[in-house]
Amino acid sequence: MERLFCDPRRCVACRACEIACAVEHTSSKELFAAVLHGDLGPPRRRVQTLGAQPYRVAIGGVALSLGCHHCDPAPCVDACITSAMHKENGETVCDLEKCVGCWMCVMSCPYGAITPRVKALKCDLCPDRQGRTGRARYACVEACPTDALFAGTFEEFAQVLARPLERPWEVVR
Amino acid sequence: MNRYVMVGASAAGVTAAETLRRYDPNSEIVMVSDERVIYSRPLLSYYLAGKLNEEQLLYRPRDFFERYKIKALFTRAVGLDPEKSQVHLQDGSAITYDKLLLATGASPRFPAIEGIRERAGVFGLRKLEEDAKAILSWLPQARRAVVLGGGLVGLKAAAALKERGLNVTVLVDSPHALSQMLDESSARIFEGLFERNGVPIRTKAKPVALLGKKNVEGVQLASGEVFPCDLVIVGKGVDPNLELLQDTKLRKDYGVLVDDHLRTSVENIYAAGDVAQVRDVVRGEPWINALWPCAVEQGRIAALNMLGRETRYRGSMRMNSVQFFGVPVISAGLAVLTPGPLGGRSGEHDETLESRPAPGIYRKIFLKDDTIVGFVLVGEVPIEAAGLLRILMDRRVNVADVKEELLELGPDLGYLLPLIAQNREHFVEREFQELVQTVGV
Numbered sequence: 001m002e003r004l005f006c007d008p009r010r011c012v013a014c015r016a017c018e019i020a021c022a023v024e025h026t027s028s029k030e031l032f033a034a035v036l037h038g039d040l041g042p043p044r045r046r047v048q049t050l051g052a053q054p055y056r057v058a059i060g061g062v063a064l065s066l067g068c069h070h071c072d073p074a075p076c077v078d079a080c081i082t083s084a085m086h087k088e089n090g091e092t093v094c095d096l097e098k099c100v101g102c103w104m105c106v107m108s109c110p111y112g113a114i115t116p117r118v119k120a121l122k123c124d125l126c127p128d129r130q131g132r133t134g135r136a137r138y139a140c141v142e143a144c145p146t147d148a149l150f151a152g153t154f155e156e157f158a159q160v161l162a163r164p165l166e167r168p169w170e171v172v173r
Numbered sequence: 174m175n176r177y178v179m180v181g182a183s184a185a186g187v188t189a190a191e192t193l194r195r196y197d198p199n200s201e202i203v204m205v206s207d208e209r210v211i212y213s214r215p216l217l218s219y220y221l222a223g224k225l226n227e228e229q230l231l232y233r234p235r236d237f238f239e240r241y242k243i244k245a246l247f248t249r250a251v252g253l254d255p256e257k258s259q260v261h262l263q264d265g266s267a268i269t270y271d272k273l274l275l276a277t278g279a280s281p282r283f284p285a286i287e288g289i290r291e292r293a294g295v296f297g298l299r300k301l302e303e304d305a306k307a308i309l310s311w312l313p314q315a316r317r318a319v320v321l322g323g324g325l326v327g328l329k330a331a332a333a334l335k336e337r338g339l340n341v342t343v344l345v346d347s348p349h350a351l352s353q354m355l356d357e358s359s360a361r362i363f364e365g366l367f368e369r370n371g372v373p374i375r376t377k378a379k380p381v382a383l384l385g386k387k388n389v390e391g392v393q394l395a396s397g398e399v400f401p402c403d404l405v406i407v408g409k410g411v412d413p414n415l416e417l418l419q420d421t422k423l424r425k426d427y428g429v430l431v432d433d434h435l436r437t438s439v440e441n442i443y444a445a446g447d448v449a450q451v452r453d454v455v456r457g458e459p460w461i462n463a464l465w466p467c468a469v470e471q472g473r474i475a476a477l478n479m480l481g482r483e484t485r486y487r488g489s490m491r492m493n494s495v496q497f498f499g500v501p502v503i504s505a506g507l508a509v510l511t512p513g514p515l516g517g518r519s520g521e522h523d524e525t526l527e528s529r530p531a532p533g534i535y536r537k538i539f540l541k542d543d544t545i546v547g548f549v550l551v552g553e554v555p556i557e558a559a560g561l562l563r564i565l566m567d568r569r570v571n572v573a574d575v576k577e578e579l580l581e582l583g584p585d586l587g588y589l590l591p592l593i594a595q596n597r598e599h600f601v602e603r604e605f606q607e608l609v610q611t612v613g614v
Binding site: 005006007008046048049050051063064066069071073075078079081082083098100101102103104106107108109110111112113114115116117154157158161 | 188213215216219224225229232233465466469470473492493494495496501503505553556557558559560561563564583584585586587588590591602603604605607610611612613
C-alpha cells in the first residue's frame, strides 16, 4: 500500500503541506473561498521540529511533516466504539457520519495523528483526488516545494533516504 | 479442523471471532451469547440520551454471523467442564470445544443497599434490552432520578437523563466524583460543570436504603436525609462474570487469571475482555481494566494464540476518554489517588508536572522516577497529546530530559523522536522503526 513519508533533509518547515491539506478538506477546495466562508479546518498533517532544536537550514533541515501512518493493526481502530474508524484496503479511514466524538482514538494513537474537532479528523489519503496520478495524487505532496514529501512504500522511500542529498546551493557556488 | 467456541459476543468475542475467521476460513466457530444483537455498550448512554437510535449502536452488520460463517447460540452458558472440553448451556445441552475463549464480560455491581433488588425502577446501564430499553420504557412515569455512583457510567447516565428532561441528582460515596479517573482538583472542575448544567452531585453521600412499596420512591442516606425519586440508576462499577468458573480449577483472583498469551491456567481455555485479569503495564501486576480498546486488543491476541500464531500481549492500562457538556477529558494510568475496588494504591508518583494555560484547561502529568505513571488532560487542545503521553508511559521511557516539553506538547511527535530513537528497542512497531530510520538519529 502507498503511504506518505517526509524526508527531513529536504523539509524546510514552510508548512505548504499543512495549508494544502486544510484546503483539500473544504467544500470549495480553494483557499480564498475556504477562508471567506470560514470553512477552513485544521490540517491533518503537521510540520514538526525534530527534538528541541530550532529549524536550521544550514544542516539540511531538522523538521518533518507528519500525519497518520495507516498502521496495522491500528490502535485507533481497536479503540473506536462505533466502528467509525476502520480499515479499507489497508488505509485507516474515519467515517464521519458514524463518529460521535468520544476521542478514544485520540487517546490511543501513539503518533498523535488524530485531531479532535467535533469529529475525529485525520489523513484520509485525499479520497477526492482518486484518479489523479503522480505528485498530484495527494494535496500535500503536490504542494511541497522542496520535494520532501514522498508517496510510495517505505522500501521505495528508504532508497530515497539512502541517496546523498543534492545540495543545489553548493552547485551554484 | 477445529471447533472454536466463544462465550460472549461483545468487543472481545466479536474481535476474536473475526480474527479466527480471517486466518482460518474452514474451522467451525461457535458463539454463545444471551444477547441477539451485536451492539456497542459504551454507546448506551448516547442511546439513553436520544442522540443515537438502536441501529446506530450496531458496530457490525446485522448479518455478522452469516457473513463470518459463525454458528450463533443465543442462550446462556451455565457451566464448564474442562475435563470433557464442554460448555453447558441453559437448555441442558452441551457443546464441545477444541479451543475456548471466555469473553463473558462483567455485570453492574449492585451494592448491598436495602431494597435495591426488591424495588422496581432500579436499573444498571450495561445491556441494551434489560437496562437501556427498560429505562426508556420506564421514563414516561419518571420525573426525578437519582444516580448512585459518580463514575463514568453514572455521570454519563446522569447527563443523558438530564437531556431527557428529568431532574437528576448524583450521589457519590467518595470525597469526589470520577474518583477512579481523576485527581480531586480535576474532579472539582467536572462537579462544577454538572452543577451549572442542573445536575447536582452530592459527594460523601452514603445511601443505605431505597424507599418505596413496589416502585422506588426515594433514596435514604446514612445521615437520614431522603432524596425522593421515581428512577434509580446504579453506576457503581462492574464485576467480572465468573459463573462458568464454579467447580473448575481455573485460577482466578478478581477475574480469570491469564498469562501474557491470554491463556488461562487450564489447557485450551483462553480469556479476554472485562472478565480477564491481565498484567497492567503501569502497575506491573495483574489487574482488570474493563475498557473497550483493551477488550478488542485482547480478543484479537487471544484468537491469534488460539490459532497457534504465538503473540505476546504487552498488558493493559487504565485509560478513559469522555466529554461532559462539551468539555473533553482524557486520563490514563495512576491518576487516581483513592483506592479502587481491587484495593488500589495511592501516592504512586513523586513528581507532578502541571500547566493551566486558561481556566478549566490544563494538563497534569504524574511521574515516578522520571517515568510517566499517569496523566489528566482537560480541554480540546491538551487532549491531543494523550496518545503520545500514553505511549511514553506504556514503554516506560525516562522523560527526565523532556519534562518542559511534555507540558507544552501538542500532537508533536517530532519533539519526541530523538527520545524514541534513543529507546528504539522499546518501539518495535514497524511505523516507529520507519520513523527512527527516517530521522537517522
